[in-house]
Amino acid sequence: MKVIVYAVKIINNMGMFDSITCELPLPLNKKEQKTFSNVDWKDKVFQTKDTDCTLSTYVIRKNGKLYGLFVEGKHVRVIPEKEEKKIKKQGKFCWPFEFKEKSRKYKFEKFTGDLYFYDSIADSEGNEWWVEFVGKFVDGVLQGKLKKVEVRFSESAEDIKKNNQEWQDRIEADKKKFHNRFRAFMNKITFNNWRYTWFNIGKVIRKIHKGIGNLDIWINRYVA
Numbered sequence: 001m002k003v004i005v006y007a008v009k010i011i012n013n014m015g016m017f018d019s020i021t022c023e024l025p026l027p028l029n030k031k032e033q034k035t036f037s038n039v040d041w042k043d044k045v046f047q048t049k050d051t052d053c054t055l056s057t058y059v060i061r062k063n064g065k066l067y068g069l070f071v072e073g074k075h076v077r078v079i080p081e082k083e084e085k086k087i088k089k090q091g092k093f094c095w096p097f098e099f100k101e102k103s104r105k106y107k108f109e110k111f112t113g114d115l116y117f118y119d120s121i122a123d124s125e126g127n128e129w130w131v132e133f134v135g136k137f138v139d140g141v142l143q144g145k146l147k148k149v150e151v152r153f154s155e156s157a158e159d160i161k162k163n164n165q166e167w168q169d170r171i172e173a174d175k176k177k178f179h180n181r182f183r184a185f186m187n188k189i190t191f192n193n194w195r196y197t198w199f200n201i202g203k204v205i206r207k208i209h210k211g212i213g214n215l216d217i218w219i220n221r222y223v224a
Contacts, residue, residue, distance in 0.1 A: 018051045020058040020117045026133060027148040038124040046117035046133075051109075059106060060135065064142035066115070067106035076100045091199040110140040116149065126157030 026041050057069040079096035087094040118132035132149040135142050187194040
């Protein structure tokens, strides 16, 4: 199998955004800097939809240039074909390959346009904020300075805790329902094959249904 650029620069269109970090100081005022005293902005991973949206990773360097992360390597089979077929017959998902990384490095990206990047940030008190910044790039080089688009309060720490507790209570209540308890019990005694058992029963029912259909055709053609 050939060596490919797979990477954190993934070559497909299934992603919805890219990740980006910024080594440049972000345009925050003194009050905002105090609010986010717990945040190391250089390590903070933001999202952006202005690049390729392939779940790739980018970085804005201190010199204002944009770089994309590429990982070179190849896919190697880690599950034998026989074992792969056995797993798939059970109706389970199986990806028999593993990506073996050979090297990774950042490459200069000649991006032109407005690059917006954003994320939800927790402040030192656990409150959640929405922060968004933008930089204008020409051929991969930042023009002027980064600009602040928005720093907006989203949810208090108290509300976050309350919502999380309500969600946990809902999950626990759902687990206590009879059909879920029964399914968990049957899955345990069948060694996690309860779903697979019904998958096979479904296959038998479909075969019976098909056989009855064929019998009906035969009766109407040769008997009736």
